[in-house]
Amino acid sequence: xxxxxxxxxxxxxxxxxxxxxxxxxxxxxxxxxxxxxxxxxxxxxxxxxxxxxxxxxxxxxxxxxxxxxxxxxxxxxxxxxxxxxxxxxxxxxxxxxxxxxxxxxxxxxxxxxxxxxxxxxxxxxxxxxxxxxxxxxxxxxxxxxxxxxxxxxxxxxxxxxxxxxxxxxxxxxxxxxxxxxxxxxxxxxxxxxxxxxxxxxxxxxxxxxxxxxxxxxxxxxxxxxxx
Amino acid sequence: xxxxxxxxxxxxxxxxxxxxxxxxxxxxxxxxxxxxxxxxxxxxxxxxxxxxxxxxxxxxxxxxxxxxxxxxxxxxxxxxxxxxxxxxxxxxxxxxxxxxxxxxxxxxxxxxxxxxxxxxxxxxxxxxxxxxxxxxxxxxxxxxxxxxxxxxxxxxxxxxxxxxxxxxxxxxxxxxxxxxxxxxxxxxxxxxxxxxxxxxxxxxxxxxxxxxxxxxxxxxxxxxxxx
Numbered sequence: 001x002x003x004x005x006x007x008x009x010x011x012x013x014x015x016x017x018x019x020x021x022x023x024x025x026x027x028x029x030x031x032x033x034x035x036x037x038x039x040x041x042x043x044x045x046x047x048x049x050x051x052x053x054x055x056x057x058x059x060x061x062x063x064x065x066x067x068x069x070x071x072x073x074x075x076x077x078x079x080x081x082x083x084x085x086x087x088x089x090x091x092x093x094x095x096x097x098x099x100x101x102x103x104x105x106x107x108x109x110x111x112x113x114x115x116x117x118x119x120x121x122x123x124x125x126x127x128x129x130x131x132x133x134x135x136x137x138x139x140x141x142x143x144x145x146x147x148x149x150x151x152x153x154x155x156x157x158x159x160x161x162x163x164x165x166x167x168x169x170x171x172x173x174x175x176x177x178x179x180x181x182x183x184x185x186x187x188x189x190x191x192x193x194x195x196x197x198x199x200x201x202x203x204x205x206x207x208x209x210x211x212x213x214x215x216x217x218x219x220x221x222x223x224x225x226x227x
Numbered sequence: 228x229x230x231x232x233x234x235x236x237x238x239x240x241x242x243x244x245x246x247x248x249x250x251x252x253x254x255x256x257x258x259x260x261x262x263x264x265x266x267x268x269x270x271x272x273x274x275x276x277x278x279x280x281x282x283x284x285x286x287x288x289x290x291x292x293x294x295x296x297x298x299x300x301x302x303x304x305x306x307x308x309x310x311x312x313x314x315x316x317x318x319x320x321x322x323x324x325x326x327x328x329x330x331x332x333x334x335x336x337x338x339x340x341x342x343x344x345x346x347x348x349x350x351x352x353x354x355x356x357x358x359x360x361x362x363x364x365x366x367x368x369x370x371x372x373x374x375x376x377x378x379x380x381x382x383x384x385x386x387x388x389x390x391x392x393x394x395x396x397x398x399x400x401x402x403x404x405x406x407x408x409x410x411x412x413x414x415x416x417x418x419x420x421x422x423x424x425x426x427x428x429x430x431x432x433x434x435x436x437x438x439x440x441x442x443x444x445x446x447x448x449x450x451x452x453x454x
Binding site: 037038040041042044045046048049052053056062063064067068128172173174175178181182185206207 | 269272280355400405408409412433434
């Protein structure tokens with residue numbers, strides 16, 4: 001048996017009927033026009049569904065927003081890349097020469113995409129059951145230690161809830177300026193809570209990120225006095 | 228048999244073992260704290276996966292970007308609301324009094340969410356097979372008349388491809404101004420193609436929308452002379 005097939009049996013718990021699917025899932029677009037991007041599309045969709053199903057069952061008390069946030073924390077690029085590294089996807093990747101030299105095998109995006117493509121390959125090769133089992137194995141630890149709903153909320157949401165809990169009106173966000181050329185622009189946003197006479201500033205690569213920064217600063221400001 | 232169960236057999240092709248799931252899927256949050264939002268989360272994930280799987284098989288030549296765009300056109304709110312209306316979801320909805328009076332049963336968001344929740348309910352009640360069959364029935368016509376990949380591309384992508392096809396450099400987008408208070412802000416973006424000495428302006432509720440407007444104007448400008 002080939003080394004790669006052995007790796008798949010050990011770490012994906014699957015023996016491929018069609019080994020070319022395994023090869024394809026590990027092939028980055030820098031190496032070939034025939035690459036893992038289509039499989040990634042399929043694997044990503046199956047992963048999102050499977051995680052949704054597990055969270056629905058594991059968290060019967062969660063509202064839809066909590067479920068969405070919990071899923072986002074489980075399928076984001078950083079988490080997927082961590083899982084990919086843990087099973088040694090980096091050593092199995094097929095990369096183009098340039099990508100290989102510039103350290104592509106360690107890039108989070110490359111690893112995350114390959115992991116989703118591998119899930120897609122197992123799905124196509126064996127059907128839903130082995131792909132679902134693979135996801136359960138990859139996420140076993142994370143399912144046991146799911147983060148608290150409150151910890152997953154972004155600063156804008158937390159600020160809003162903090163204010164509502166005290167009967168205060170919601171903050172106002174205004175874009176103060178946008179500077180720099182495309183792809184390097186910096187948004188500056190002002191967050192104001194009138195009733196507290198408080199005003200904070202946030203900066204970021206997008207309006208959304210700048211607002212989150214401003215909200216985080218506001219939360220820090222309002223809770224400074226031990227409230 | 229109850230009227231609602233009969234409706235489900237006719238239009239969802241499913242007889243519920245647990246009729247409370249059907250009830251829940253049709254209950255808008257305006258009517259009860261126990262509503263269809265969690266089922267919608269689940270149904271949305273299964274719908275996205277199933278459409279991804281069908282497109283993967285139906286369009287073997289499509290790149291990942293084409294598959295993504297084709298899926299987006301099939302699962303967007305307007306399409307889901309159309310499908311929901313076609314099977315009479317609007318007459319089955321359980322709405323709060325205010326939502327009912329203000330015409331909530333015809334709102335696209337309400338209908339789209341309920342349709343996804345119904346898919347989630349069939350999935351929970353009967354497993355993958357009946358939920359997949361339901362999606363195949365709902366989308367039968369649309370699967371037969373899938374849009375061309377090129378028609379699904381947004382103006383920025385089409386402009387980029389038009390320029391690249393002629394060996395021209397890519398356009399530059401710059402935010403010119405952001406006016407108005409939050410939730411009413413208008414972005415003004417300038418699109419420039421230096422080699423053609425062309426400059427267009429777009430406005431929109433977000434930077435992305437303003438850029439798309441500017442790109443559409445640029446495409447119109449550049450192709451005006453019969454090119």
